[in-house]
Amino acid sequence: MPVAERNFYRTLITVSAIFLMLLIFGSLGYMWLEGWSWTDSLYMTVITLSTVGFGEVRQLSPTGRIFTGVMIIMGVSATAYTFSTVAEFVVTGEFRRYIRRRRMQNRIGKLNAHFIICGYGRVGEQVVKELLDADSELVAVDMLASLRTDLENLGATFVQGDATDDAVLIQAGIEKAVGICCCLPNDSDNVYVALAARGLNPNLTISARANSRGSERKLKSAGVNHVINPYVASGHRMARQMLSPNIVEFMDVVMPQDTVSSEEPGILIGDILVSDRSTLGGQTLAAAEIRKTTGASILAVRRQTGKITVNPNLDLVLEAGDKLIALGTYDQLDRLAAAAEDQRRIYTRAHPNLSRH
Numbered sequence: 001m002p003v004a005e006r007n008f009y010r011t012l013i014t015v016s017a018i019f020l021m022l023l024i025f026g027s028l029g030y031m032w033l034e035g036w037s038w039t040d041s042l043y044m045t046v047i048t049l050s051t052v053g054f055g056e057v058r059q060l061s062p063t064g065r066i067f068t069g070v071m072i073i074m075g076v077s078a079t080a081y082t083f084s085t086v087a088e089f090v091v092t093g094e095f096r097r098y099i100r101r102r103r104m105q106n107r108i109g110k111l112n113a114h115f116i117i118c119g120y121g122r123v124g125e126q127v128v129k130e131l132l133d134a135d136s137e138l139v140a141v142d143m144l145a146s147l148r149t150d151l152e153n154l155g156a157t158f159v160q161g162d163a164t165d166d167a168v169l170i171q172a173g174i175e176k177a178v179g180i181c182c183c184l185p186n187d188s189d190n191v192y193v194a195l196a197a198r199g200l201n202p203n204l205t206i207s208a209r210a211n212s213r214g215s216e217r218k219l220k221s222a223g224v225n226h227v228i229n230p231y232v233a234s235g236h237r238m239a240r241q242m243l244s245p246n247i248v249e250f251m252d253v254v255m256p257q258d259t260v261s262s263e264e265p266g267i268l269i270g271d272i273l274v275s276d277r278s279t280l281g282g283q284t285l286a287a288a289e290i291r292k293t294t295g296a297s298i299l300a301v302r303r304q305t306g307k308i309t310v311n312p313n314l315d316l317v318l319e320a321g322d323k324l325i326a327l328g329t330y331d332q333l334d335r336l337a338a339a340a341e342d343q344r345r346i347y348t349r350a351h352p353n354l355s356r357h
Contacts, residue, residue: 011085018078022049026071034064044068049075105171107157111137113178113344118163118193120147123209123230124183128156134347139172164192166200174200178344182208182224187215191222198223268347269325270296270333275341276320286314294335296328 026045030036036044040057047054048071060068114137117124124140131138132155139157140147151158161168163184174180180197182190190208197204207226210216216227274280280288291297300310304321318324326336333347 012082015078015082015085019049022071022074022078029067029071030064033067034058034061045071048072049078051076104157104159108139108159108171108173111139111157111173112176114138114173114176116141116169116172116174116177116180116197117183118142118180118190119183119185119209120144120151121183121185124181127181127183128154132156135345139177141168141172164189164196166196169193169196169200174204177201177204179205179207182206184209185211187211187218190224191215191218194219194222194224267327268330268333269299269327270336271344271346272324272326272333272337272340273342273344274318274320274322274324278320278339278341280318280340281320281322283318284314285312285316285318288318288339290326290336290339294328294339295332296326296336298324298326300325 023042023045026048027038027041030041030044031038034041036058044057048068051072115131117128117131117138117140120128120140120142124142128138128140128151137157139159140151141159141161141163143160143162145160148158148160159168159172161171163169163182174197180193182193182197184190184193187210190210194206194208197206205226206224207228208219208224210219210227210229211231213229213232216229219227280290285298298312300308301312301316301318302308302323302325303319309316324336324340326333328336330347334345337343337345
C-alpha cells in the first residue's frame with residue numbers, strides 16, 4: 001500500500017478514536033457534573049460535538065456550560081482536522097489513484113491463467129505487444145508510474161512496483177498466472193524474480209532475458225524454463241539473413257510479424273493441449289484425421305513426461321495431457337483447439353530470428 005494511502009487510513013483511525021474518546025469523555029462529564037442519566041448525557045454530547053444547534057436537554061449549570069463550550073471547541077477542531085485530511089487526499093490525486101488501484105486489483109482478481117511481464121523496457125514492450133496481439137490477458141510490472149496510462153491504453157493491466165518484491169508479484173496475481181517473463185535489464189534481478197516466482201507458483205512457466213552467456217546457467221538453476229539472449233537472437237537473425245536471404249524472406253512473408261488475429265491470413269504455430277475431455281485422447285493420428293478435419297498440420301507431440309516426438313508417425317496414439325505443436329492459419333488452429341478442448345488459444349509466429357538457449 002502506498003505511503004500516502006497508509007497515512008490517510010492512519011489519520012482516519014486516529015480521528016475516529018478521538019471522536020470515540022470525546023463521546024465517552026463528554027457523557028461521563030455530564031453525568032458527573034449535572035447528575036444526568038447516561039442516555040441524556042450521551043445525547044447532549046452528540047448534539048454538542050455535531051454543533052447542530054438543538055436546545056439543551058436540561059438546564060445547565062454554569063460549570064456545565066463551561067464544559068459544553070470546551071466540548072464544542074474540541075468537536076469543531078476534530079471535525080476540521082478530518083475534513084482537511086480528506087480534502088488533501090482528494091486534491092492531491094491520491095483518491096483518484098486509490099480508486100484506480102482498487103479497480104486494477106478487482107481486474108487482476110478476475111484474471112486466470114494470465115501472463116506477468118516484469119520490466120517494460122525495449123524487450124518487455126515487445127513481449128507485451130506480442131501477447132496483446134494474441135488476445136492474451138497480462139499484467140505488466142514496472143517501477144515507473146508514468147507507464148500506467150500507456151499500458152492501460154494498450155489494454156494491459158499495470159502494477160507499479162519492484163518485481164523482485166514478493167508482495168508485488170502476489171499483487172500481480174502470480175498464484176493464478178500461467179507464465180511470467182523476466183525482462184529486467186539486470187540479470188541478477190531476473191534471477192531473483194525467477195526464484196521468487198517459482199516459490200510462489202511451482203507450476204509456472206518462466207521465460208527470462210539474459211544479457212550474457214554466463215547468466216544463462218544461473219537463470220536455468222533458478223527455475224527458468226526458457227532463457228533468451230536478445231543479442232544472440234538478433235545476431236542469429238542477421239546471420240540467417242546473410243546466409244539464406246531467400247529462406248528468411250519466405251518465412252517473413254508466410255509468417256507475418258505484425259499481428260495475430262482471426263483476420264490475419266498468415267501461417268501460425270499453435271501450442272494445443274489435449275484435454276482429458278477431448279475425443280482425441282486414445283486415438284491415433286491417422287484415426288483422428290486432424291489434417292482432414294481441421295486443416296492444421298502436426299509438427300510435433302510433447303508428452304507429459306517432456307519427451308518430444310518431431311514429425312510423428314500416423315500410428316502415434318494421442319493421450320490426454322499431450323501438447324500438439326501444430327502449423328496452420330488462425331481458423332485452422334481454432335478448429336484443432338476446439339477438438340482438443342483447449343481454451344487457452346496459444347498461437348504465435350515462427351519468427352526466424354528467435355532461438356532458444
